[in-house]
Amino acid sequence: MAEREIREIPDPVLRTKCDPIGEVDDGVRGLVADLLDTVDQEGRAGLAANQIGVSLAAFSWHVDDEVGYVINPKLVELSEETEEQEEGCLSVPGLWYPTVRSRYARVEGTDLEGNPVTVEGTGIMARCLQHEMDHLAGKLFLDRLERGVRARAMRELRERL
Ligand code: ZN
Numbered sequence: 366m367a368e369r370e371i372r373e374i375p376d377p378v379l380r381t382k383c384d385p386i387g388e389v390d391d392g393v394r395g396l397v398a399d400l401l402d403t404v405d406q407e408g409r410a411g412l413a414a415n416q417i418g419v420s421l422a423a424f425s426w427h428v429d430d431e432v433g434y435v436i437n438p439k440l441v442e443l444s445e446e447t448e449e450q451e452e453g454c455l456s457v458p459g460l461w462y463p464t465v466r467s468r469y470a471r472v473e474g475t476d477l478e479g480n481p482v483t484v485e486g487t488g489i490m491a492r493c494l495q496h497e498m499d500h501l502a503g504k505l506f507l508d509r510l511e512r513g514v515r516a517r518a519m520r521e522l523r524e525r526l
Contacts, residue, residue: 413500
């Protein structure tokens with residue numbers, strides 16, 4: 366398949382909640398192939414389907430040189446312990462802000478054959494899982510920023526758009 370163009374704010378598809386995937390057909394198989402091809406680039410950690418313009422519940426990741434995907438993911442566990450780190454988004458290019466996330470996250474979904482898939486981790490993987498689950502819900506990391514940081518982000522975005 367192919368690397369796809371990444372949608373950037375204020376594209377409304379990024380604010381649209383993704384629909385669950387029912388039957389896996391060639392369209393869904395092609396979507397997964399494109400998610401994998403598009404995330405497999407230097408500096409890309411995760412990619413949700415709506416970031417390439419498809420409002421379906423699937424995302425891919427690229428963490429520690431490993432690339433993978435999950436469809437119909439659900440966030441099943443988050444640690445109470447949190448950590449704050451600079452976070453960015455391919456759909457909000459060039460802007461990074463300190464963002465609080467749980468230190469550990471676990472996501473469960475399926476692969477294209479309907480087999481169960483569990484993805485979990487701490488650090489960058491945990492951050493990636495939470496970030497991509499937000500995308501599928503039509504949210505952006507900008508929504509998670511603390512007040513002062515968010516005000517700065519909104520100002521910097523206005524200057525840019
Ligand atoms: Zn993102």
